[in-house]
Amino acid sequence: xTTAHRRLIGYAVRRTAFAxxxxxxxxxxxxxxxxxxxxxxxxxxxxxxxxxxxxxxERHRLGLDRPLADQYVTWLGRAVRLDLGTSLRYQRPxxxxxxxxxxxxxxxxxxxxxxxxxxxxxxxxxxxxxxGWLPRAVRxxxxxxxxxxxxxxxxxxxxxxxxxxxxxxxxxxxAEAGPGxxxxxxxxxxxxxxxxxxxxxxxxxxxxxxxxxATAAALAEPHIQAARARGVGDGRLVWRHALRPALRSVAAIxxxxxxxxxxxxxxxxxxxxWPGLGRLMYxxxxxxxxxxxxxxxxxxxxxxxxxxxxxxxxxxxLDPRLRQDAP
Amino acid sequence: MxxxxxxxxxxxxxxxxxxxxxxxxxxxSDQFADYLNAPPMRLHLLDTGGRWHRPFVxxxxxxxxxxxxxxxxDSRRVPVRWFAGGHLWSTDAPDxxxxxxxxxxxxxxxxxxxxxxxRASVGVALAGTLGALLIGVLVGGLAGYAGGLADELxxxxxxxxxxLPAVYVVLALRATMPLVLEPARIFVLIxxxxxxxxxPMAARxxxxxxxxxxxxxxxxxxxxxxxxxxxxxxxxxxxxxxxFLAVQATLLxxxxxxxxxxxxxxxxxxxxxxxxxxxxxYEAARNVRDLGAFPWxxxxxxxxxxxxxxxxxxxxxxxxxxxxxxxxxxxARNLQID
Numbered sequence: 001x002t003t004a005h006r007r008l009i010g011y012a013v014r015r016t017a018f019a020x021x022x023x024x025x026x027x028x029x030x031x032x033x034x035x036x037x038x039x040x041x042x043x044x045x046x047x048x049x050x051x052x053x054x055x056x057x058e059r060h061r062l063g064l065d066r067p068l069a070d071q072y073v074t075w076l077g078r079a080v081r082l083d084l085g086t087s088l089r090y091q092r093p094x095x096x097x098x099x100x101x102x103x104x105x106x107x108x109x110x111x112x113x114x115x116x117x118x119x120x121x122x123x124x125x126x127x128x129x130x131x132g133w134l135p136r137a138v139r140x141x142x143x144x145x146x147x148x149x150x151x152x153x154x155x156x157x158x159x160x161x162x163x164x165x166x167x168x169x170x171x172x173x174x175a176e177a178g179p180g181x182x183x184x185x186x187x188x189x190x191x192x193x194x195x196x197x198x199x200x201x202x203x204x205x206x207x208x209x210x211x212x213x214a215t216a217a218a219l220a221e222p223h224i225q226a227a228r229a230r231g232v233g234d235g236r237l238v239w240r241h242a243l244r245p246a247l248r249s250v251a252a253i254x255x256x257x258x259x260x261x262x263x264x265x266x267x268x269x270x271x272x273x274w275p276g277l278g279r280l281m282y283x284x285x286x287x288x289x290x291x292x293x294x295x296x297x298x299x300x301x302x303x304x305x306x307x308x309x310x311x312x313x314x315x316x317x318l319d320p321r322l323r324q325d326a327p
Numbered sequence: 328m329x330x331x332x333x334x335x336x337x338x339x340x341x342x343x344x345x346x347x348x349x350x351x352x353x354x355x356s357d358q359f360a361d362y363l364n365a366p367p368m369r370l371h372l373l374d375t376g377g378r379w380h381r382p383f384v385x386x387x388x389x390x391x392x393x394x395x396x397x398x399x400x401d402s403r404r405v406p407v408r409w410f411a412g413g414h415l416w417s418t419d420a421p422d423x424x425x426x427x428x429x430x431x432x433x434x435x436x437x438x439x440x441x442x443x444x445x446r447a448s449v450g451v452a453l454a455g456t457l458g459a460l461l462i463g464v465l466v467g468g469l470a471g472y473a474g475g476l477a478d479e480l481x482x483x484x485x486x487x488x489x490x491l492p493a494v495y496v497v498l499a500l501r502a503t504m505p506l507v508l509e510p511a512r513i514f515v516l517i518x519x520x521x522x523x524x525x526x527p528m529a530a531r532x533x534x535x536x537x538x539x540x541x542x543x544x545x546x547x548x549x550x551x552x553x554x555x556x557x558x559x560x561x562x563x564x565x566x567x568x569x570x571f572l573a574v575q576a577t578l579l580x581x582x583x584x585x586x587x588x589x590x591x592x593x594x595x596x597x598x599x600x601x602x603x604x605x606x607x608x609y610e611a612a613r614n615v616r617d618l619g620a621f622p623w624x625x626x627x628x629x630x631x632x633x634x635x636x637x638x639x640x641x642x643x644x645x646x647x648x649x650x651x652x653x654x655x656x657x658x659a660r661n662l663q664i665d
Contacts, residue, residue, distance in 0.1 A: 026491065033503045147635035149585045151592065152628045155612060162619030263494040267589050271612060281495060282593055285502040297499065300492045308490060 012313050019305030023298055030297035031075060031290055035068050075294065084298065085291035089284070094295035097280060102299050105276035108268070109261050111196040116203035116257075121250070123204075124211025128246070129219060129238045138208070145205035150264035154198035154271040167193045170273035195272045199264055203257055210253055214246035221245070251315050258307035262300070277303070333640030340634055344445035351439035352417040352425040355602045359424050359434040362387065364395040367429040367437075367623050375401050382407045386423035395620070429623035431610060440602040441626055447510075447603035448627075449634070451517050452583035456576050458522025463529025464565065464572070470530070471537030472560050482534065485527035493524055497586060500524075501595045510601045517596055521583050529575045536568045577642045581635040588631060604631055 059065045078085055084094040123142075127135040148156070161169050168191050218224065219242050227241050266278030273279075277299060284292035343350055359365075368384045383406045385399040405423040407416050418425045428438040470481035500520045508516065540546060541564055549563045584604070590596030591605025592612070599606055604627035611624035618625065 022487070022490065025487075030495075030499050033499050143639060144632075144636060147581070147632050147639055149631075149635070151585065151589055151608075152632055155608065155618070155625060155628055158612075159618045159622055159625060162617075163622075259490065259492065262492055266494045267592070270593055278494070281498065285498055286594075288502075293499065293502075297492075297495055300495050304490065304492050 008313070008316060011316055012309070015309050015312055019302075019309055022305055023301045026301040027079070027294045027298035028072065028076070031072060031294040032068065035071070035290055071290075075291065079298070084295040087284075087289055087292040087295075089287045089289040089292065094291050097292065098277070098295050098299045101275060101277045101280045102303065104274060105262075105265055105269070105278065105303070108192065108195055108199065108274060108276060109258075109265055111192060112199035112203065112265075113257070113261060115196055115200040116207055119200070120204040120207030121211050124208040124250075125215050125238060125243065125246075127208065128212035128215025129242070139212070142205035142208045145201050146209065149202060149267070150199050151267035151271065153201045154195065154268045157194050157198050158271060161194055167191075169194060192274075195268045195274045198272070199261065199268045202264070203261060206253065206257065207250060210250050211246060214249045215242055218242040218246040248315075251311070255308045255311040255315070258311060259304055262304055262307070329640045330642075333637045333642070336633065336637035337641055340445060340449065340630075340637070343442055344449050347439075347442040347446055349413065350415050351436070351442045352414055352427070353436040353439040355440050355443040356435060356600050357424075357439070359426075359430060359436075361389065361422065361434070362397075362424065362426060362430045363434045364432060364621055365397050365426055365430040365434070366621075368426045369399075370407070370427075371404075374404060380404065380406070384418065384423065384425060386420070387426075428626050429621070431607075431624060432613075437607075437623055437626055440607060441604075441630060444602040444604045444607055444627060445630070447514065447597055447601060448584050448587050448605065448631075449580075451514055451521070451587050451603075452580050454514070454518035455521030455525065455583045455586075456579040458518055459525035459579055460529050460572055460576060462522060462526035463575070464533055464568070466526065467530035467533030467568075468537055468560055468565060471534035472541055472556070472564065474538065478534070478538075482531065485530045488524065489527045491524075494589070496524055497521075497590065498593075498595060501590060506595075507598070510597060513597055513601075517587060517590060521586055525579050525583065528578075529572065532571045532575060533565075533568045536571060537564050540564045540567045574642065577638050581631075581638050584631055584634060588627070 056065070075085060082095065084098070086092065087094050087097055090097060120142075123138055127138050158169050161167050170191075215238070219238070221242075224237060224241055227237060232241065265276060266282075268274065269276040269278040270282065277296060281293065281296035281300065283289075284296055365387050368387065370382045370384060372379060372382060374380055374383075383404045385401050386403055386405060387397040388400045390396050390398050403423070405418050405420050407425060408419055409416055411417060416425060424436065426436050426438070428436075428441065431437055431440070466481050466485070470478040497520055500523070501516070504516055537560070541559075546559055546563055549559050554563070587596055587603060588605035588608060591598075591603050592609045594609065597603040597606050599610065607627040608625070611618065611621070611627075
């Protein structure tokens with residue numbers, strides 16, 4: 001094992017440790033915050049006409065009448081064993097709920113990221129290396145798309161879908177899917193179209209703009225001049241010689257994109273009724289389901305930390321300069 | 328050219344928000360029972376006989392209650408009144424209100440609500456930005472000036488807030504307060520939450536600038552002339568961060584407008600009947616399938632995009648490098664300011 005490898009691994013280990021601390025802090029904070037909030041999950045029982053004694057009994061059964069520190073220690077002890085408690089509202093283990101939902105969010109996020117990259121990168125290379133009306137039109141389109149956040153893009157696409165009926169608007173469609181794994185996969189993919197496009201749009205624009213700037217900057221470098229002097233063709237110059245240094249600066253944005261993607265996914269999930277983590281967190285907050293909120297916050301920060309970690313390590317692998325002053 | 332255009336739009340939006348009661352033909356909660364979900368009215372200049380008039384509208388008549396379909400009643404002309412009754416434009420007839428962007432489910436004028444909504448949406452974003460910059464200047468300025476352990480701690484805290492899942496933090500913070508509050512308190516609450524989430528980028532930038540500036544000769548000169556630490560920091564060093572703060576503000580305002588919209592959209596921000604762009608979108612999207620029939624209800628979405636686009640254009644060049652600067656190598660440690 002070379003020194004460079006060891007450094008890279010050390011870097012990854014340190015980042016993972018930081019991520020774990022983050023997860024612990026965020027989920028604890030969520031638990032405490034929701035406990036501070038007025039009302040709890042038993043509020044609905046009052047509306048359902050139950051008397052104070054019945055509510056007190058229910059609170060006792062759920063352990064909500066114990067002091068916060070006490071509840072927190074119990075939760076922490078379980079969380080270490082990856083048991084995040086039972087959702088007070090759904091009456092199901094939080095871990096199972098999270099497992100279902102985070103998969104949906106990850107699917108949506110991965111699809112959107114893939115679409116954004118596949119559309120944004122090539123367009124960016126073209127606009128960064130050519131002149132004329134086409135690159136200018138792409139640039140204008142992506143400046144506009146940059147100003148359309150996922151909340152708006154999903155509403156606009158929902159409007160389009162409602163008017164044209166091109167694709168379905170809400171849910172996963174699993175309930176009305178035909179039998180067989182293939183049929184349900186096709187239905188889910190069909191229902192995934194709208195949320196994916198809505199989420200991918202602003203990120204495709206971000207990637208296009210960055211790749212465009214980076215390509216233009218890379219093409220101005222002396223080594224490109226040298227290659228051109230050696231007689232390397234234009235296409236090869238742009239797609240081979242300039243691409244690699246240009247990709248590095250775009251790779252750097254992925255860490256940030258994953259965070260924003262995660263936030264954007266929340267809005268898209270709410271509008272298009274995609275059953276992901278965002279919707280679950282929202283439901284948990286509204287019904288004051290403390291263990292579910294803490295679980296969602298934990299899952300959210302794991303998701304985010306894992307994404308940032310992956311992109312940081314990939315970046316460190318791409319760019320040796322980063323490893324030297326790594327924290 | 329485009330920069331000037333962008334700035335013009337930004338100024339117009341702020342002026343429109345400030346002058347909402349005068350620019351709006353109707354109050355934000357005036358209801359017109361005969362105009363539920365009515366489409367936008369057209370301003371006419373020519374009557375059916377082909378003669379020219381000052382701008383006028385035809386009243387709308389409901390022809391299909393089930394589909395909320397309206398037709399223009401072109402037998403009647405209702406002229407637009409200018410500068411009357413404290414409004415820029417309005418109509419005389421109570422049965423023919425001026426509905427430039429149509430009406431919502433409750434028969435309220437969408438155009439008027441859009442203007443009043445700008446006060447809540449843009450106002451809360453501006454207040455949040457101001458708060459975020461204030462915290463950023465305070466934390467970043469002190470960290471950059473003091474250096475050492477304080478610097479290390481402050482930047483760790485900034486890093487920590489920076490990598491939190493922002494939406495979840497905002498939601499969780501909002502959820503700790505009672506759901507039902509009066510509008511003024513919601514305004515303060517949202518602005519505070521936005522400031523608490525938005526300060527780290529400002530703090531890092533200010534810290535980097537102050538840390539570099541305090542080693543310069545002019546700072547040493549000020550010190551040796553007997554200026555106190557506070558005076559050196561506030562009068563001599565902080566002005567160097569002005570440009571950076573301006574760019575930071577232009578990045579924060581559109582994202583905070585969107586944050587308000589998202590919060591209100593999920594029912595944790597402003598609530599009906601307070602008009603804000605978020606509550607209007609919430610009303611519009613109650614039934615997604617209805618959107619196809621009443622697209623004018625999405626005008627707040629257009630307004631949000633317009634503001635974001637105008638800010639983009641107004642700062643073209645600044646934010647371009649800003650984006651790269653955010654993404655630069657080792658973004659967690661060594662920020663470079665050019």
